[in-house]
Amino acid sequence: MLSKRVFPVLGKEAQRGPLLFDDLPPASSTDSGSGGPLLFDDLPPASSGDSGSLDTSISQMVKNEGKGAKRKTSEEEKNGSEELVEKKSSWGRNEKYQLKRESCGFSLTAQDHFVFCHKRSRMKLEDTHRASSAIFALKGYVAERKGEREEMQDAHVILNDITEECKPPSSLITRVSYFAVFDGHGGIRASKFAAQNLHQNLIRKFPKGDVISVEKTVKRCLLDTFKHTDEEFLKQASSQKPAWKDGSTATCVLAVDNILYIANLGDSRAILCRYNEESQKHAALSLSKEHNPTQYEERMRIQKAGGNVRDGRVLGVLEVSRSIGDGQYKRCGVTSVPDIRRCQLTPNDRFILLACDGLFKVFTPEEAVNFILSCLEDEKIQSREGKPAVDARYEAACNRLANKAVQRGSADNVTVMVVRIGH
Structure with missing residues (x-):
């Protein structure tokens, strides 16, 4: 059975110095990953000229x-x-x-x-x-399956509109939305804590009043939010007897008007479905970068911190190289600093897919996007309880995709979230 981590008896490498959970070094906000810009990274905002x-x-x-x-x-x-x-x-x-x-x-x-x-x-x-500056409406739908696991360790958050809670400068920001998927390992406590607290910390740290650059301020806000949430959980986890060893990936999409900020830790993914006018086909565009110890930049950071990578895992145990929690691995180079990407929505964008690796072990991003599109075009899906037909189709798409992942043999928990982009 696949898992984010395996639990052998740790050797001398894992028992170096005092207890691994004591004196955890603070996560550095300077290590934002070095995977290079993605397709949509740092796109200039649309303008009508000077x-x-x-x-x-x-x-x-x-x-x-x-x-x-x-x-x-x-x-x-x-x-x-x-x-x-x-x-x-x-x-x-x-x-x-x-x-x-x-x-x-x-x-x-x-x-x-x-x-x-x-x-x-x-x-x-x-x-x-x-x-051209009309704000695209966003609405999230989700389905989750336990699969072959004994418990459901995934968590998710859908906040279609948190503008009032964030209280942004009205002259610069009209709408704020938040969507997130957390894939827990070693227990559900880290993913549940992140789902309950990360967006609350984000709201408290969200820029208020006049700011010079919305983009830079929002990115700094996300970095501070992830660091603060991780530190809060590690403090609570280390105070327990025995100490909690839970960890969680995190893939969060923060929508500020028509700009998406994608903050990611670990191997969950965010995919954008965009229509290509030249090919007249829908494309699956990656909005996030996976973090696993086999990647060169991740392995170098782990080795510099005194850790090592064996069998594709940190110390031969942990499958991801960035996470919330996992306190015993923080001194070995595992960090809570997210990779942050920026993407500007266009009229050709259809939906955003957020999902844990339980889906992508049996679906490629292209297959998942095409599966959702086929559901959205299925006229046999009937709305119930007075729901609009479009809501019924998106809900059906999430449920069918999650079911199909289990049928294809995904042994992991499966969480599928689809965010509809309204025009």
Whole structure:
């Protein structure tokens, strides 16, 4: 039976110095992983161009032209009209621009016509910007199966809207959502603690008031939140007799307006389903990076801390190299510093899939996404109890995928969460 860890009698390497659980070093916030940027990492926010400078230059130009026109008397204007028009006509012909309507009869100078057209263009740009900046609605659905395990050690959180709780600066942030999957090992206490406390710590640390950079502030908030949650659990775990040895992976998606911040520890995953207009197919795009001891960067950190990797596990026991809890391995290089990625949602995005490794042991990301899509297109799924048809289909997709994973032989707990992206 597969497990995040096995429990042999630890040798001398695991018993170095005082009790492994005592004097745990604080998690370093500088080790954010070195796996390189992902496809969507650090995407620039959508913008409609620097319209402010354009407004300023146009206003100044019109103002200067008005000053030039006032310098001449009406007689001088009559005698020098050709010269004046030529100075104004860098935008058009060297003669006075006339627009006439037979119904009401009026005329516009070239200057007036340009200002009118500019204002009309600005209105179109503003309408386009408002349309493109519409906040996509997010709603989560989940299904979980114990599988062949004796107990369910996974935990999850769905918070479709926590804007009021976070109380963000209203001028910068309109909506905040939070979704998370925790895959426990060695017991359920670490995953349950993370599910109950991580988002509460996040809400308390969420930026309030004016901030220079929302992105940098949110990323720092996530780093501090994971560190604080891990320290809280380790403090509680070490105070028990015997000390708790539970641990948990964590895959969290924090949505700030249309920007996703994905914070990940361990081997659970977050996948985005995005429609590709060129191929006219849906693609499964990875939003997270797995952490296991066999990866070069992870193994180097573990070895520098005095630990080692045997049989693909830390000290031959722990299967993941980053986690919440696992206090006895923290001094061996296992860290609670998450890998944080950033992704901007687009109108082509359909849903987000969050799942523990129990699903991905028997499904590839592409297979899982296509399975969900087939469920969403199944018109035979009927809504019950007055639920909208779209909710019934997403719920069915989660349940069917979790069931299929167990049928395919996944011996692990299976948690499947799908977040619908509404347009």
